[in-house]
Amino acid sequence: MNPKISDFGLARIFQETVDMANTQRVVGTLGYMSPEYAMSGVFSEKSDVFSFGVLIIEIVSGKKNSNFHYYEQNLSLVAYAWQLWSEGKGVEFVDEAMGGSYVALEAIRCIHVGLLCVQDHTTDRPSMHGRCNFHAQ
Numbered sequence: 001m002n003p004k005i006s007d008f009g010l011a012r013i014f015q016e017t018v019d020m021a022n023t024q025r026v027v028g029t030l031g032y033m034s035p036e037y038a039m040s041g042v043f044s045e046k047s048d049v050f051s052f053g054v055l056i057i058e059i060v061s062g063k064k065n066s067n068f069h070y071y072e073q074n075l076s077l078v079a080y081a082w083q084l085w086s087e088g089k090g091v092e093f094v095d096e097a098m099g100g101s102y103v104a105l106e107a108i109r110c111i112h113v114g115l116l117c118v119q120d121h122t123t124d125r126p127s128m129h130g131r132c133n134f135h136a137q
Contacts, residue, residue, distance in 0.1 A: 053117025062095030
């Protein structure tokens with residue numbers, strides 16, 4: 001797997017004094033772009049949080065977001081992660097290649113962090129500053 005690490009840090013390129021900025025042209029890799037950036041060119045540090053969340057979800061699942069489709073439901077990898085999470089089946093999302101060589105609670109925590117990062121609304125996403133205070137369910 002070759003995650004698109006170069007997509008991170010877009011907000012720092014523009015060093016704005018405001019919390020959000022707008023670009024004339026959307027650049028980046030589809031599947032890693034936050035909804036607000038992909039649809040309107042508006043980005044912030046929370047856009048980078050979204051990209052980070054996609055990367056976490058890819059690492060835990062062992063699948064790429066860009067070419068994942070869940071059977072006939074046409075779910076993206078992120079949507080599939082949300083579905084399993086809401087059904088209480090988060091452990092089923094872990095890469096099968098891991099076998100039993102992981103701690104389930106740690107995998108659930110990683111999925112939880114990834115899903116917190118890919119919230120649709122920027123205000124719902126955690127900050128990358130400091131320490132995250134949450135508890136895995």
